[in-house]
Amino acid sequence: MIGRRVLLAGGAAVLAAPARAETPHRIVAVGGAVTECVFALGVGDRVVAVDSTSRFPAAVRGLPQIGYMRALAPEGLISLNADMMLLSADAGPAQALAVLRAAGAPIRSIPEVPTGDGIAAKIRAVADALEVDGRPVADTVLADWQSLDAPIAALRPVRTIFVLSASRGAPLVSGAGTLAAAMLAAGGAQNVVSGYNGYRPLSAEAAAQIAPEAVVIMDHVLQEIGGIDALLAVPALAVTPVVRTRRVLAIDGSYVLSFGPRAAHARRDLAMLLHPGAPLPALPARAWT
Amino acid sequence: MIGADSVTVRAGGRALLADVSLTLNPGEVLAVVGPNGAGKSTLLRALAGDLAVAAGQVRVEGRALRDWRPIDLARRRAVVSQHVALGFPMRAAEVIALGRLPWHATAQMARDEAAVTLAMEQAGVAHLAERAYATLSGGERQRVQVARALAQLDGAAAPAALLLDEPTASLDAGHRGQLLRLLRRLARQGTAVLAVLHDLNEADFVADRVAMLIDGRLAACGGVAEALDPTLLQRAYGLPFRMVAGGGLLPDFAAGGR
Amino acid sequence: MSLALATASPRARGRVAMLPLGAALLAAAMLAGVLLGPAPVTMGGLTATVLDVLGIAPLPAEYVRDAAVLGVIRAPRVLMAALVGAGLGAAGAAMQGLFRNPLADPGLIGVSGGAALAAVTAIVLGSSIFGAAAGVMGLWLLPVAAFVGGLLATLMMARLGTVQGVAGVATLLLAGVAVNALAGALTGVMIFMADDRQVRDITFWTLGSLAGSRWAHLPVVAVLVGLPTLALCALARPFNALLLGEAEAFHLGVRVESVKRLALTLAAVAVAAGVAFTGLIGFVGLVVPHLVRLGFGADHRLVLPGAALLGGTLLVLADLLARSLAAPAELPVGVVTALLGAPFFLWLLRRRGMGA
Numbered sequence: 089m090i091g092r093r094v095l096l097a098g099g100a101a102v103l104a105a106p107a108r109a110e111t112p113h114r115i116v117a118v119g120g121a122v123t124e125c126v127f128a129l130g131v132g133d134r135v136v137a138v139d140s141t142s143r144f145p146a147a148v149r150g151l152p153q154i155g156y157m158r159a160l161a162p163e164g165l166i167s168l169n170a171d172m173m174l175l176s177a178d179a180g181p182a183q184a185l186a187v188l189r190a191a192g193a194p195i196r197s198i199p200e201v202p203t204g205d206g207i208a209a210k211i212r213a214v215a216d217a218l219e220v221d222g223r224p225v226a227d228t229v230l231a232d233w234q235s236l237d238a239p240i241a242a243l244r245p246v247r248t249i250f251v252l253s254a255s256r257g258a259p260l261v262s263g264a265g266t267l268a269a270a271m272l273a274a275g276g277a278q279n280v281v282s283g284y285n286g287y288r289p290l291s292a293e294a295a296a297q298i299a300p301e302a303v304v305i306m307d308h309v310l311q312e313i314g315g316i317d318a319l320l321a322v323p324a325l326a327v328t329p330v331v332r333t334r335r336v337l338a339i340d341g342s343y344v345l346s347f348g349p350r351a352a353h354a355r356r357d358l359a360m361l362l363h364p365g366a367p368l369p370a371l372p373a374r375a376w377t
Numbered sequence: 378m379i380g381a382d383s384v385t386v387r388a389g390g391r392a393l394l395a396d397v398s399l400t401l402n403p404g405e406v407l408a409v410v411g412p413n414g415a416g417k418s419t420l421l422r423a424l425a426g427d428l429a430v431a432a433g434q435v436r437v438e439g440r441a442l443r444d445w446r447p448i449d450l451a452r453r454r455a456v457v458s459q460h461v462a463l464g465f466p467m468r469a470a471e472v473i474a475l476g477r478l479p480w481h482a483t484a485q486m487a488r489d490e491a492a493v494t495l496a497m498e499q500a501g502v503a504h505l506a507e508r509a510y511a512t513l514s515g516g517e518r519q520r521v522q523v524a525r526a527l528a529q530l531d532g533a534a535a536p537a538a539l540l541l542d543e544p545t546a547s548l549d550a551g552h553r554g555q556l557l558r559l560l561r562r563l564a565r566q567g568t569a570v571l572a573v574l575h576d577l578n579e580a581d582f583v584a585d586r587v588a589m590l591i592d593g594r595l596a597a598c599g600g601v602a603e604a605l606d607p608t609l610l611q612r613a614y615g616l617p618f619r620m621v622a623g624g625g626l627l628p629d630f631a632a633g634g635r
Numbered sequence: 636m637s638l639a640l641a642t643a644s645p646r647a648r649g650r651v652a653m654l655p656l657g658a659a660l661l662a663a664a665m666l667a668g669v670l671l672g673p674a675p676v677t678m679g680g681l682t683a684t685v686l687d688v689l690g691i692a693p694l695p696a697e698y699v700r701d702a703a704v705l706g707v708i709r710a711p712r713v714l715m716a717a718l719v720g721a722g723l724g725a726a727g728a729a730m731q732g733l734f735r736n737p738l739a740d741p742g743l744i745g746v747s748g749g750a751a752l753a754a755v756t757a758i759v760l761g762s763s764i765f766g767a768a769a770g771v772m773g774l775w776l777l778p779v780a781a782f783v784g785g786l787l788a789t790l791m792m793a794r795l796g797t798v799q800g801v802a803g804v805a806t807l808l809l810a811g812v813a814v815n816a817l818a819g820a821l822t823g824v825m826i827f828m829a830d831d832r833q834v835r836d837i838t839f840w841t842l843g844s845l846a847g848s849r850w851a852h853l854p855v856v857a858v859l860v861g862l863p864t865l866a867l868c869a870l871a872r873p874f875n876a877l878l879l880g881e882a883e884a885f886h887l888g889v890r891v892e893s894v895k896r897l898a899l900t901l902a903a904v905a906v907a908a909g910v911a912f913t914g915l916i917g918f919v920g921l922v923v924p925h926l927v928r929l930g931f932g933a934d935h936r937l938v939l940p941g942a943a944l945l946g947g948t949l950l951v952l953a954d955l956l957a958r959s960l961a962a963p964a965e966l967p968v969g970v971v972t973a974l975l976g977a978p979f980f981l982w983l984l985r986r987r988g989m990g991a
Contacts, residue, residue: 167674
């Protein structure tokens with residue numbers, strides 16, 4: 089009964105009202121790319137809390153943590169007195185979002201599409217919610233991204249796999265539909281594992297058959313395994329050409345796979361790792377990189 | 378009160394009871410005796426309704442057992458099994474009070490307290506009331522279960538039946554005597570008492586009639602003298618028995634050599 | 636009542652006072668659950684909300700947020716916690732009584748394993764298999780799937796565990812083990828098929844959370860958890876008879892097979908419906924009944940309602956801590972129930988001993 093009365097009293101409309109009246113000045117950012125967008129737009133000083141996937145820029149490390157973005161806490165979010173909650177489209181669970189909506193929380197869902205256009209749309213959506221002009225940043229990032237399209241398309245795609253972890257048993261390898269797969273494709277690699285979506289353990293037989301030339305792996309994962317030699321000793325990788333090429337490319341996951349404003353630079357860096365010495369145009373340093 | 382008509386009970390293709398007919402009458406103590414594995418407990422469980430009979434039927438007050446509602450049966454017959462282990466710790470008094478369950482929501486509920494007190498006195502367990510059941514000795518537990526059964530039958534409208542499976546097994550001589558005298562007293566008050574007994578002297582002392590089971594068949598059922606006939610006993614136990622002066626039966630263990 | 640008095644001792648009389656005490660405890664916990672939390676609510680906000688709810692005075696604009704926190708977030712959540720906790724506690728007590736086994740909990744009858752399998756399937760395949768239905772059912776897909784999955788698993792366990800019309804306790808237990816193993820294996824298949832994000836979703840679901848509680852759920856939970864819980868409490872007498880064993884219960888006039896079927900059904904419905912909205916919440920069903928027994932004895936007229944009241948209390952308090960301790964983030968409530976209850980249980984166990 090209480091809920092209905094509060095809603096009848098106009099809770100949803102009234103609670104969100106201050107956010108419409110003026111530019112939001114207490115922002116909760118959920119999702120690594122979303123947070124980067126807020127900072128890229130120059131309003132990072134208004135962020136009051138972030139989720140655990142938000143690790144860049146360094147300023148976010150001192151902010152209150154709302155936890156993992158797939159396990160949102162409705163009351164915790166409300167307690168932050170935010171006038172704008174920017175939630176990555178990947179945030180959840182759906183039931184908690186429904187509670188937030190019912191409580192009239194000022195939430196805005198930001199689309200997550202791992203393409204150049206998707207990144208620009210993401211920046212514009214964040215800017216729109218924050219009532220700032222997002223076009224300069226969005227257009228610059230898109231232009232940077234697109235300047236790489238033709239040069240990278242001209243390169244011979246490297247037969248690559250992305251290893252998420254290999255600490256026990258068969259290595260967890262990306263198939264189609266992951267951020268890693270999207271970035272590999274953008275960076276001039278051919279993800280040779282395309283038979284499934286998401287991450288799966290890769291058997292030695294399958295690995296031998298698909299014969300990757302290079303392995304892309306997050307730097308901290310490679311460290312945990314114990315370096316390139318330890319990684320290549322994993323049976324599923326020991327049977328691949330990578331043992332000869334020794335092309336194990338360590339990347340910073342939160343940089344390369346975030347698909348935020350730094351994505352164009354990340355794309356170029358990955359492409360240069362895959363194709364050393366390739367004639368790719370240099371990208372000027374930006375305020376947000 | 379309770380009757381068996383040509384009851385046969387099978388388990389795993391073997392007949393545990395074959396074609397047994399007998400009747401338990403109000404006001405009598407019927408002792409069921411026989412060697413190990415003769416089917417004594419099976420007969421008791423068949424009469425109590427625990428077992429499905431393969432042939433024949435058990436009747437209670439003339440009606441087939443399966444036509445009775447369990448609650449109506451519970452208000453006229455109680456059963457004391459050999460070993461009762463509790464699911465969770467309880468005090469003896471709580472165990473005895475469980476005997477009053479069949480009377481819940483009846484006029485007899487008013488007697489709950491008095492029935493439990495009386496049953497504890499009759500079974501001589503009043504001093505155990507606050508003890509944890511799990512800490513009682515085997516004999517004390519047996520007497521608590523007897524008290525529970527007595528509490529259950531307190532308030533029965535018609536003559537009640539009490540079925541006991543080796544109620545004296547864990548008791549010392551003194552408590553055995555007390556229990557047997559209690560059974561006699563109950564019979565005198567009109568209760569139908571059936572007790573599976575191991576000790577033929579106890580049967581001799583307590584029973585009005587004795588049923589002798591051998592290999593699942595009723596070898597004899599009648600007066601003590603008839604059922605505890607020395608030839609029958611020799612057949613049943615493979616040992617000669619002799620009467621001793623002043624009453625009593627002694628198995629002659631030495632008969633087979635030492 | 637009469638029985639407790641029949642065995643009257645000072646200790647026994649003290650026990651009768653336990654139920655009102657438990658109810659008061661639950662009420663206090665619920666009040667704390669509504670009043671406390673990471674989003675501070677002022678006295679003025681509380682008063683304004685109460686006045687608004689009672690229809691005495693309209694809500695002033697400055698208290699809209701307080702009213703939303705109290706009315707939209709906390710109140711349904713606290714009610715949900717109380718109901719689900721009560722259901723888990725009573726179902727746990729019933730299963731321990733039925734199986735005469737102190738290690739029994741609602742998970743034993745396959746209900747949580749089946750619910751988990753269905754929930755995980757809904758998480759992984761929801762959009763692809765149910766397709767249009769997933770859109771239509773929206774937020775209800777997961778709870779409905781979990782509820783149905785839990786019931787189906789228990790039904791399967793009961794069928795497998797019944798031989799010639801008799802559901803033997805040992806056979807039932809083994810059937811439950813088998814059904815759980817099967818559900819666990821199929822859940823593993825689903826996890827194998829899940830993407831990274833779904834695996835995280837699954838992990839959080841299995842740790843339980845009340846964060847998604849809404850008013851719309853409460854009528855459903857009140858009926859599907861509340862009614863079976865009350866019905867289980869009404870089975871206290873047959874459960875007391877079962878303390879002596881199944882044969883003895885029958886001698887005392889209990890229709891043992893009917894009671895078993897009924898208790899299994901009620902427990903399965905209560906647990907499945909609760910789990911459907913909150914995910915798996917461990918510990919409550921297993922240990923809360925023991926807490927009540929250690930304190931007040933094995934009489935199911937106290938154990939069943941006592942476990943319901945204490946289960947509700949524990950889950951309400953655990954949820955309060957879950958949303959407060961790591962604020963503005965939230966701990967999984969299943970973690971908190973165990974962290975809260977296990978040390979207390981061990982302390983009580985050491986102090987009283989199981990045999991006493």
